[in-house]
Amino acid sequence: VSIHVLNGPNLNLLGRREPDVYGRFTLADIETRLRARAAALSASMGTTIELTFAQTNIEGELVTLVQNAGLAGAGVILNAGAYTHTSIALRDAISGAQALAIEVHLSNVHAREQFRHHSMIAAVAHGVIAGFGAASYDLALEAIVPLLQERAG
Numbered sequence: 001v002s003i004h005v006l007n008g009p010n011l012n013l014l015g016r017r018e019p020d021v022y023g024r025f026t027l028a029d030i031e032t033r034l035r036a037r038a039a040a041l042s043a044s045m046g047t048t049i050e051l052t053f054a055q056t057n058i059e060g061e062l063v064t065l066v067q068n069a070g071l072a073g074a075g076v077i078l079n080a081g082a083y084t085h086t087s088i089a090l091r092d093a094i095s096g097a098q099a100l101a102i103e104v105h106l107s108n109v110h111a112r113e114q115f116r117h118h119s120m121i122a123a124v125a126h127g128v129i130a131g132f133g134a135a136s137y138d139l140a141l142e143a144i145v146p147l148l149q150e151r152a153g
């Protein structure tokens with residue numbers, strides 16, 4: 001199964017950015033950790049998990065990345081950063097390309113400012129994982145693999 005891990009604006013600053021909210025992991029640390037997790041899961045679930053990582057600060061680029069993943073039949077683990085709360089275009093990309101997507105957040109957005117409580121993309125995502133720091137990505141990976149296996153039949 002193929003999974004694209006897509007990260008939106010400001011996530012390139014992880015590790016330096018508000019570490020009390022987002023933790024001390026960098027995005028590269030998260031990638032390393034997730035690749036190790038994918039290797040272990042590949043063995044235990046009897047499948048080959050192919051991970052692709054990307055980060056962009058640009059909304060339209062994130063739209064294209066989501067479209068490409070969806071059209072290729074890849075699953076999407078998506079931390080859209082602040083575009084989560086604003087981007088109708090991102091929502092349309094998920095539904096338009098029929099992407100199987102899991103929305104993830106490092107922080108528990110519901111315990112934060114009111115403007116972070118609403119997600120434009122949650123309704124077209126398969127599910128949402130928030131509040132577990134870097135482990136939010138691990139949990140999303142564990143959740144998406146069986147869904148993709150099921151879909152592949």
Ligand code: DQA
Nearest residue numbers: 010079081082105106107116
């Ligand atoms: C975030 C939460 C968003 O509200 C915020 O804009 C981010 C990061 C998270 O991972 O907790 O950039 O998506």
